[in-house]
Amino acid sequence: MPAMLVLGIESSCDETGVALYASGDGQLLAHALHSQVAMHQAYGGVVPELASRDHIRRAVPLLRQVLAESGRALADVDAVAYTQGPGLAGALLVGAAFAEALATSLGVPTLPVHHLEGHLLSPLLSKTPPRFPFVALLVSGGHTQLMRVTGVGHYELLGETLDDAAGEAFDKTAKLLGLGYPGGPALAQLAEQGRPDAFKLPRPMLNSGDLDFSFSGLKTAVLVQVRALTQDGATLDDRQRADIARAFQDAIVEVLVKKALRAVKESRLQQLVVAGGVGANRELRRQLDMRAARQKISVFYPELEFCTDNGAMIALAGALRLQAGASASPAKAAGAFAVRPRWPLADLTP
Amino acid sequence: MPAINLLAIETSTDAGSIALWRDGEVLLRDCPRGVSHSETLLPLIRSTLAEAGLGFADLSGIAFGAGPGSFTGLRVACGVAQGLAFAHDTPLLPVGTLEAMALAAGGGRVLVALDARMGEVYLGSFEVSSDAVVALGPVGVHPPGAVPLPASGGWLACGNGLAAYPALRERLAPAVDAWLPELMPTADAAARLAAPRLARGERVDPADAVPVYVRDKVAQTVAERLAQGGKA
Ligand SMILES: Nc1ncnc2c1ncn2[C@@H]1O[C@H](COP(=O)(O)OP(=O)(O)O)[C@@H](O)[C@H]1O
Numbered sequence: 001m002p003a004m005l006v007l008g009i010e011s012s013c014d015e016t017g018v019a020l021y022a023s024g025d026g027q028l029l030a031h032a033l034h035s036q037v038a039m040h041q042a043y044g045g046v047v048p049e050l051a052s053r054d055h056i057r058r059a060v061p062l063l064r065q066v067l068a069e070s071g072r073a074l075a076d077v078d079a080v081a082y083t084q085g086p087g088l089a090g091a092l093l094v095g096a097a098f099a100e101a102l103a104t105s106l107g108v109p110t111l112p113v114h115h116l117e118g119h120l121l122s123p124l125l126s127k128t129p130p131r132f133p134f135v136a137l138l139v140s141g142g143h144t145q146l147m148r149v150t151g152v153g154h155y156e157l158l159g160e161t162l163d164d165a166a167g168e169a170f171d172k173t174a175k176l177l178g179l180g181y182p183g184g185p186a187l188a189q190l191a192e193q194g195r196p197d198a199f200k201l202p203r204p205m206l207n208s209g210d211l212d213f214s215f216s217g218l219k220t221a222v223l224v225q226v227r228a229l230t231q232d233g234a235t236l237d238d239r240q241r242a243d244i245a246r247a248f249q250d251a252i253v254e255v256l257v258k259k260a261l262r263a264v265k266e267s268r269l270q271q272l273v274v275a276g277g278v279g280a281n282r283e284l285r286r287q288l289d290m291r292a293a294r295q296k297i298s299v300f301y302p303e304l305e306f307c308t309d310n311g312a313m314i315a316l317a318g319a320l321r322l323q324a325g326a327s328a329s330p331a332k333a334a335g336a337f338a339v340r341p342r343w344p345l346a347d348l349t350p
Numbered sequence: 351m352p353a354i355n356l357l358a359i360e361t362s363t364d365a366g367s368i369a370l371w372r373d374g375e376v377l378l379r380d381c382p383r384g385v386s387h388s389e390t391l392l393p394l395i396r397s398t399l400a401e402a403g404l405g406f407a408d409l410s411g412i413a414f415g416a417g418p419g420s421f422t423g424l425r426v427a428c429g430v431a432q433g434l435a436f437a438h439d440t441p442l443l444p445v446g447t448l449e450a451m452a453l454a455a456g457g458g459r460v461l462v463a464l465d466a467r468m469g470e471v472y473l474g475s476f477e478v479s480s481d482a483v484v485a486l487g488p489v490g491v492h493p494p495g496a497v498p499l500p501a502s503g504g505w506l507a508c509g510n511g512l513a514a515y516p517a518l519r520e521r522l523a524p525a526v527d528a529w530l531p532e533l534m535p536t537a538d539a540a541a542r543l544a545a546p547r548l549a550r551g552e553r554v555d556p557a558d559a560v561p562v563y564v565r566d567k568v569a570q571t572v573a574e575r576l577a578q579g580g581k582a
Contacts, residue, residue: 044582047569049421053561056425060432060557074437090422093388097426101433104392105406335392 004078004322005029007066007102008315009059011095012087012115013142014039014046016058017311020070020077023319028125030069031312032062033305037182044181052090059098062311077108079331081318084112085340086142092339100337109331111318116143116345118313119275120155122302125316130271130300137260139284140276141167141182144256145345146211146263149273152320153329153350158263159211166252166278169215173222173248177241187245188281194246199225201251211263213255222248249283257287264297273300280307355404356411356548357395357434358541361387361427362419362447363464363510368395369537370402371545377402378538387426395434407438411553413544415535416444417562418472418489419464424561432556441553443544446562447535448509449483452476454539455508455530459486461500463511463518464535466491471511471518472564473497483543491565494518500525508533 003024010017019031036054040046067074082099085092096112103110120136123129133150135158144161164172167184174183179190201221204214225244229236236244256278264272272292278284279301292299306312322331329349356371366381368391379398381390399405414431417424428444435442448462455462457478464472474489490498494515499522508530512519519529572582 042571042573043569044572044575049568052421052425053563056428056432057557057560059429060436060555063436064557090425093422094425094429097388097429098433100392101430102437103433104396105434105437107406335396336389337392338386338388 004319005072005076006111006315006319006322007077007080008311008313008318009080009082009095009099010115010118010309010311010314011055011059011091012083012085013091013309014051015309016055016062017309017314018059018062018066019311019315020066020072021312021315021319023323028312028316029072030066031310032065032069033310034058034062041181046088048088048090051088052094055091055094059094074106077106079103079109079111079318079322080334081111081113081314083115083118083314085115085343087115087341089339089341092341096337096339100334103334108334110334111321111331112337113314113317113321114343114345114348116145117155117348118317120147120149120273121152121317121320122275122306122313123273123300125306125312126300126303128300130273130298133269134271134273134300135260135264135267135269136273136275137256138276139166139256139274139278141165141171143276144213144215146260147345148267148269151350152324153348155345155348157346158267159213159259161213161215163214163216164219166213166215166256167276169219169252170278172219176219176222176226177236177245184278185280188249188283190242191245191249191283194242194244196246196250198243199247201247203251203255206255206258211259213259215252218248218251249281253281253284253287256284257291260288261291261295261297265295270296271298271300275302275307277308280304354410354545354548355408356413356541356545357409358413358445358537358544359391359395359427359431360415360447360450360535360537360540361391361423362415362417362535363423365534366391366423367537368398369541370398371541372402376538376541378536387423391426391430406434409438409440411441411443411544411548413443413445413540415447415450415537415540417447418466418491418564419447419535421561421563424563428559428561432559436556441548442556442559443547443552444554444559444562445540445543446474446485446489448472448474448489449476449485450539450543451509451533451535452478453483453543454536455506455533459505461505461507461522461526463497463507463509465511465514466565469493471497471515473511475500489564495521497521503527506530510534
């Protein structure tokens with residue numbers, strides 16, 4: 001199959017991403033990102049309507065940037081991939097409308113992509129990519145899932161969180177400690193200064209025998225500790241906050257590591273792919289690398305810049321689907337579109 | 351002089367439509383009702399262009415109803431217009447939704463009241479003469495019983511805000527001579543408004559083409575919530 005130039009557009013939440021990927025030699029030609037995190041910070045969380053209003057202002061400038069950096073013309077684009085879901089309905093709609101109109105006008109097909117498929121394929125963008133089949137641990141603000149990935153579009157759910165996502169647990173705990181929004185990265189930083197075992201926190205479902213997770217109890221356990229320490233009007237000192245952050249991170253990392261490696265073993269595979277924002281966590285990477293090495297399992301991470309939402313992973317997922325041709329759902333004719341704010345990955349057809 | 355082929359998109363309300371303006375002749379096509387604009391808009395544009403024997407590269411301009419109106423509807427129109435315009439570097443022209451309604455309503459002084467939901471109306475006042483519309487003030491969003499009243503009489507009032515809120519009609523009654531409560535935004539009016547501007551060489555960069563929401567306060571910051579005694 002000749003090389004195909006695929007434009008990718010991501011707008012599912014609070015990041016607008018645009019990228020240009022060439023299949024064939026499998027090369028990311030350019031990618032550009034605008035994060036709205038600073039804008040939403042004042043509101044203490046993502047405001048969906050403001051997210052939509054920002055996406056529509058970013059799509060064209062980011063596309064211009066990507067075309068300029070890649071030195072390619074819009075007329076060379078063979079297909080336009082965009083995030084169809086899951087995500088915020090209004091935000092998704094902006095990317096979809098722009099992508100479908102662009103493709104309609106250029107006379108090329110579109111590739112509506114599942115956001116999580118983008119995440120779990122994102123390690124394929126690195127210099128030393130994994131090869132199918134592998135197990136993927138998807139840990140983001142909205143998801144915590146283990147999946148067996150045998151090819152593009154072939155994803156089997158092995159286990160998932162029954163309540164909060166790992167990133168959500170990081171963010172909520174960070175809020176409890178007064179670390180602002182989104183507090184995950186700040187909490188991880190604080191944990192680096194904490195002492196191990198200064199506080200005891202549960203390891204929810206560590207020995208449940210399945211591959212599911214539960215993190216809401218962990219957040220509650222932190223709340224109980226914080227209440228006990230601040231009972232008589234006292235405020236937490238820096239050391240206590242660092243120790244709690246450390247205890248929280250150790251607990252969540254231990255559960256994620258143990259279950260992810262068990263999933264690889266039970267699937268009789270040798271490769272683990274870690275994707276999603278929490279995959280940027282250094283302690284998680286440290287523990288995974290150490291324990292996986294002992295079990296002769298290789299762990300693959302996306303480049304740091306592709307851990308969070310981005311257009312590159314959407315362009316990649318679109319290109320891989322295009323390449324797979326008849327064995328993956330083919331590109332559709334540009335025109336009518338519908339976004340899918342709630343869209344279980346298990347519903348994804350090859 | 352080459353022919354002018356102007357495409358106009360209007361999806362500010364559920365009653366969406368597109369229009370093709372060809373040297374003064376207007377072809378108007380309504381989006382099918384009961385289906386979301388995302389499903390129908392681009393297919394309708396494609397078939398209408400095909401019917402006229404035109405391709406996307408043949409368009410000399412693209413206009414869209416920029417608002418106010420349904421937030422989602424405005425973004426569908428704007429996103430689609432941006433995409434179509436960027437693909438072939440076609441001049442892009444945002445058009446005020448209420449302004450186009452004023453043109454459609456006829457001549458003279460026109461008050462346009464579009465239902466803004468949540469117990470409010472978008473209200474604008476315009477002076478309309480042949481194909482020119484002059485805004486007599488900024489478009490605002492108000493509770494129907496508190497819209498600013500025109501100083502004089504002899505107005506024509508239009509828009510579904512009149513049908514939605516009897517209190518609005520009551521309030522405006524002394525100033526209004528004629529009522530058109532059924533009048534809704536349509537793409538042919540947007541096209542008629544945009545055509546002379548296109549002919550004058552007006553266009554906006556697609557990166558700067560954004561909806562005009564009018565309702566701009568959509569959430570409270572943490573600081574605002576705390577100031578009101580709420581939670582962070
Ligand atoms: N170093 C880190 N440690 C822990 N959590 C992190 C770290 N970096 C980012 N996160 C978390 O990752 C999530 C964002 O990841 P992302 O993949 O963009 O998720 P989503 O798209 O579901 O919001 C947030 O919950 C954030 O707190």
